Amino acid sequence: MTMPWLxxxxxxxxxxxxxxxxxxxxxxxxxxVIGIGAxxxxxxxxxxxxVRFDTGGGRFQMTEDLSWIPQFGARYSLGLDGVGLALILLTTVLTPLLLLAGWRDADGGDRRGKSVHIYVALLLAVEAMVLMSFVATDVLLFYIFFEAMLIPMYFLIGGFGPEGPGAAPERSRAAVRFLLYNLFxxxxxxxxxxxxxxxxxxxSLESISRSMADxxxxxxxxxxxxxxxxxxxAFAVKAPVWPLHTWLPDAAVSTTPAAAVMMMAVMDKVGTFxxxxxxxxxxxxxxxxxxxxLCTFAVISIVYGAVMxxxxxxxxxxxxYTSISHFGFIVLGVFALTDQGQTGSTLYMVNHGVSTAALFLVAGFLVSRRGSSLISDFGGVQRLAPVLAGTFLIAGLATLSLPGLGPFISEFLVLIGTFVRYPxxxxxxxxALVLSAVYILWTYQRMMGGPPPDDPDGRVTDLGVREKLVLAPLIVALFVLGFFxxxxxxFVDPATAPDTSTTAVQGGDR
Structure with missing residues (x-):
């Protein structure tokens, strides 16, 4: 019996x-413990x-195909290609880090006892549905999980997040808005x-694509x-792309940092994928x-997200808002319809996931110390917590695509691939390269530089062991993906090569 790998x-x-x-x-x-172990x-x-994936083999590998609803030909059909594999690796690397980062997210306040394991269970449920979406090759099967992942994320947004007066209604509104946009x-x-x-x-994706091609x-x-x-x-809502983006900022700030990263860095990639x-x-x-x-909407997203x-x-x-700008780059690479643009787009999905996770989590650690997310309430962090400030700087520089860090290569590929067809x-x-430098460096200057504000309780401390264990792999990954x-x-090149897409045109040698 063949192993059902997927x-x-x-x-x-x-x-x-x-x-x-x-x-x-x-x-x-x-x-x-069970969540992180799993x-x-x-x-x-x-x-x-x-390791088993053959980069020189066929597009879909380790396939599984079983009859599911024979009355109208729906099948339980799975297949792994290079693009799906890259995003699977991103998802499975981030999930244990997010569970570790959110170790105390469900503790305290009015969220005790049973809520803790509901929180962990919801994060694992999102991971399972996202992974299924990356391997489903039956359109109906994909659609079911594409929609089902909204339910655990809805409860993560509405049930967990910042505490304080008015926080619960804000979470509820953000969760309902997230759900309504995506359900529509x-x-x-x-x-x-x-x-x-x-x-x-x-x-069947493969059969329909083949029939369209011949x-x-x-x-x-x-x-x-x-x-x-x-x-x-539907994919532009999930991604999200301007003007369908308005649910994202409220949802991201209304839940815990770990859940927000799961949404922006993992779940939203299902749309661009x-x-x-x-x-x-x-x-x-x-x-x-x-x-x-679509390239026009993507460019608007890029500039709009950066300006906002x-x-x-x-x-x-x-x-x-920086994520809205980055998703614009991803969509631009997809619909540039060149092999370089689509390869850069896939690499951008991975790099955006890593850089956004690092930046959002380190910001979340800082906000949890200060008790405020307002930039004006910070200052002098580099004196009080130099490791935290340095990690924030590296993650921020990755966000603005500094050469040597992962996002630079992917952004470069997207722009080169786009210039071939849409200069x-x-x-x-x-x-956006200039705008991103403004919002990252200015934010770093205001939060990390200057004299520290009054902090009589000494709350702004440097990163602890658990937080370093979360952030260290992400920072290492940014450098590794930047140089290698x-x-x-x-994995990605064979899946985005011209002969695997009837719309892609040669964008030059890679």
Missing amino acids: TVLWLLPAVASAVVMFLPAERAHNAK SLLVLAWSVVLA GGLIMLAAVIGLYAVAGQF GTLDMSPTTQNLLFGGFVF AMLRFCLGLFPDASETFAPV AIGQRDVMRLIA AAAVVASI PRIILD
Whole structure:
């Protein structure tokens, strides 16, 4: 019997989530230990998948295919390609770090006892559903998990986060807004999924893509454009892309830093990943038709996110707006429709996940010490906590794509790949390089430099052992990916090469 490699990948955190959920309330500490242990096991399993993956083999490997709903041809169909593998590694590396970073997130205040293991169980549930999304090759199967992951994230936003007067209503509003935006996008996608089945008579990504490529599937341009619109709308909400982004900043600051990173660095990547896998794979002609429009929205996201970040007074909200700018770069690379742009986009997903995790978590550690997220309440941190300040600086420099750190290579590839087809878009997007330097360096100067504010309780202390264990792997990863990007590119290149996408055009030698 063939080993179900990909089923085990998502089933491990799913089972761990169920086990943790039903632990007795008095054994909350065990929930944390089980959660981290299970996430480390999933990480080890993903490393095994990476070792087994043949970069010279076919696009989808370790495939699984079983009949699921035979009445209308839906199948339990899984497959691993290089893009999915890169994002699986990102997810499985970040999850144990986030569980460790959020070790005390569910303690204290009015969230005692059972809430602790609910928090851990919800994080593991999100991980399981995200991993399934990265390997699903049946459109209906993907859609179900694409929507299902909203439920645990909704409870993470609404049930956990900052304490204080008015905090709970703010969390509730942010959670409802997050859910409504994404459910509306999912509703539009569901209509497109039904329409796709009506035209193609099946849900198999590979079969439909093959039929589109060889002309055996007769789909009119109007039909393809409408179906493409339904899919890309849902993915643009999830990503998020301007003007569908407005749910993100409130959601990011209303939950715990670990849960916010799970949302921005992991879950939201499902949207941009799906643009590559489903939009380009299922609707190549429509992708070509609407590429200029989507590149325009991407450029607006890039500049808008950076400008809004400069004007923020709350450091956590500032970082959330930088993510909107970075997602713009990712979408720009996807719809540049060049192999360099799409390779850079995938690498950008990984680098953004690492850099945002580092920056958001270190900011969260700092905010938890001071009891405020307002930039004006800080100052002189580099004198009081030099390691914390240095970590913030490195993560910030990665966010502005400093050469030598991971995001630089991915941003460079996206801009070069875009310039081949849309030079104006690449030039305007480059403005963000200057804007990002403004919002990061100015924030660092205000928070870390100057005299320290009054702190009679000595709350602003340097990083502890647990916090260093969380941040050290992320900082190391930023340097490793900056100097050795081929660690990821070796997986990604075959999946984004011109012969694996009917829309990609040669963007020059890599």
